[in-house]
């Protein structure tokens with residue numbers, strides 16, 4: 492199966508952008524052909540390095556959105572931060588044929604292994620859905636039986652990446668449930684006003700702690716800390732609550 496992030500493998504290499512795809516008005520998937528990619532586990536990320544003509548370079552981490560069927564391209568999905576240095580370049584400027592330096596895959600803790608029999612709870616804030624999408628795609632590809640629940644917090648319906656694919660997978664992948672939380676604007680007819688993720692959300696749409704689920708929480712730092720604190724207060728084993736912080740407040 493996929494390789495792991497052995498330090499010896501972490502050499503920079505050039506990848507070629509083979510396609511780009513808008514996910515939302517401010518998020519874009521970049522499809523990368525990477526000649527020497529050892530494979531990855533869902534949840535891992537890669538480091539990407541951009542270098543300007545004057546030699547100035549900036550490096551950022553991006554989670555891998557795609558599963559790994561054993562060959563083929565690797566996808567990342569980038570959310571534009573208006574005042575960001577790197578993300579606007581990736582969402583607005585990069586185009587097919589461009590070359591990008593990267594290294595990976597990286598990370599051995601925030602990964603879902605399909606041999607783990609426990610039910611899975613995924614909790615995403617904004618672009619934190621990306622590594623969780625890789626887990627959902629891998630589960631679908633393997634037709635794995637572990638029940639998955641995704642709680643996905645977005646500002647508005649328009650901000651939800653992968654919305655169409657998630658709808659399709661809820662229909663076609665037995666045992667997958669998705670619940671959206673809208674923090675600023677809900678879809679028409681939504682039964683509740685906008686709100687942030689809270690005890691009631693995680694209580695009603697997560698798994699009971701007695702089920703001993705594997706929990707993956709990902710997003711901006713404050714979102715991750717809030718969600719993880721609630722999960723532990725609800726009785727989830729802290730050692731089963733894995734977190735990935737993307738930065739920000």
Ligand SMILES: Cc1cc2nc3c(=O)[nH]c(=O)nc-3n(C[C@H](O)[C@H](O)[C@H](O)COP(=O)(O)OP(=O)(O)OC[C@H]3O[C@@H](n4cnc5c(N)ncnc54)[C@H](O)[C@@H]3O)c2cc1C
Pocket residue numbers: 536551552553554555567568569570571572574575576577578579618621622710711735736737738739740
């Ligand atoms: C392991 C890992 C995986 C990641 N995976 C993804 C991914 O799949 N998709 C993705 O879009 N991003 C991901 N990120 C975040 C990414 O690495 C960058 O931090 C992000 O793209 C911002 O970079 P920037 O250069 O545009 O902004 P910067 O110029 O670095 O920052 C601009 C401003 O935005 C704030 N900021 C930085 N990051 C965030 C954030 N996540 N939320 C809110 N505010 C922030 C900064 O504090 C600063 O004020 C990941 C981060 C980590 C550590």
